[in-house]
Amino acid sequence: MMKLVCAMDLLGGQVVHGRSGNRSSYTPLTWGLSPTAEPGGYLNVIRPRYLYIADLDRIAGTGSHDELVLGFSGLVDRCYLDRGCRFPGDILRAPFIENVIGTETAGPDLSGFYGGYLSVDVKDGHVVPTGEDPVSLLSRAETMQFDGCIYLQITAVGSSSGIDPGEAARIRSATDLSLFYGGGVRGEEDLGILHDAGFDGAIIATALHTGAIPPDLIRRGLFC
Structure with missing residues (x-):
């Protein structure tokens, strides 16, 4: 089974x-x-089992939604939180939170981080900020101390651009760690591609709101 994770971007106290x-x-x-x-109110309507939050204010260094996020305890089974970690001590600890360490803010030196999920942030096919092939970084992730990884196609977010089966297989084969995919999922056919490729989770937002993915799936939190 593959987890279905609802993405929620926070900016200025609102879902964007x-x-x-x-x-x-x-x-x-x-x-x-x-x-x-x-x-x-958004969460009370959507009622996702699993939630991915990008705190865009904190990622940009202009603010924080920490207090708001901590109030979500009990509303979801698990919250994958990218709050722009820049060093190992810069994480938010709570039982329901899985910290996400994004390459965009953490930079090239990931050696001091322990636990959580490494988000391999990709723009135009290259890891931000190093410019390397994401497969190269994912293949090294097993030598680090992360619990899993997220392959985040930033340029595909909100685009409904779809998933290429060959590329999905290439990315999945790079690591044996738990691996989630985010960015460009159009609907259930793409979920099937990711599931067949062996991904452990898919992060979705636009396809949910356009009706391409039924809300019951995100509430169940599983695709199989």
Whole structure:
């Protein structure tokens, strides 16, 4: 079975919808399943089992949603949280939180991190900020001390661009660690591609709000 994880981007205290990593153009998510972009109200409508949060203010170094995120305890089984970790001590500890360490903010030296998920942040096929092939980094992840990895296609976020089966297989074969895929999932056919390739999880947002993926799936949190 593959986990289905609902993505929620937080900016200025609201849930926002983004596309291709152009964060200056992100706007409140006032369409789709939820009638509100207020995070608590949004979660009460969506009711996901698993949640991925990108705290865009903290990633940019302009603010923090820590207090808000800690209030989500009991609303989800697990919260994968990218809050822009820049050094090993810069994580948020809570029983329901799995910290995500993104290459975009952590930089090339990942040796001091322990536990959590490494997010291999990719733009135009290259890891941010090093520019290397994501397969190269994923193949080294097993020698580090992470519990798993996320392959995040930043340029595909919000685009519904779809999944290439060959590329999915190439990425999955790079590591034996638990591996999630995020960015560009169009619908259930793409979920099938990721499942068949052996991914352990898929992070989705746009496909959920357009109706391409039924909300019951995100509430169950599993695809098989």
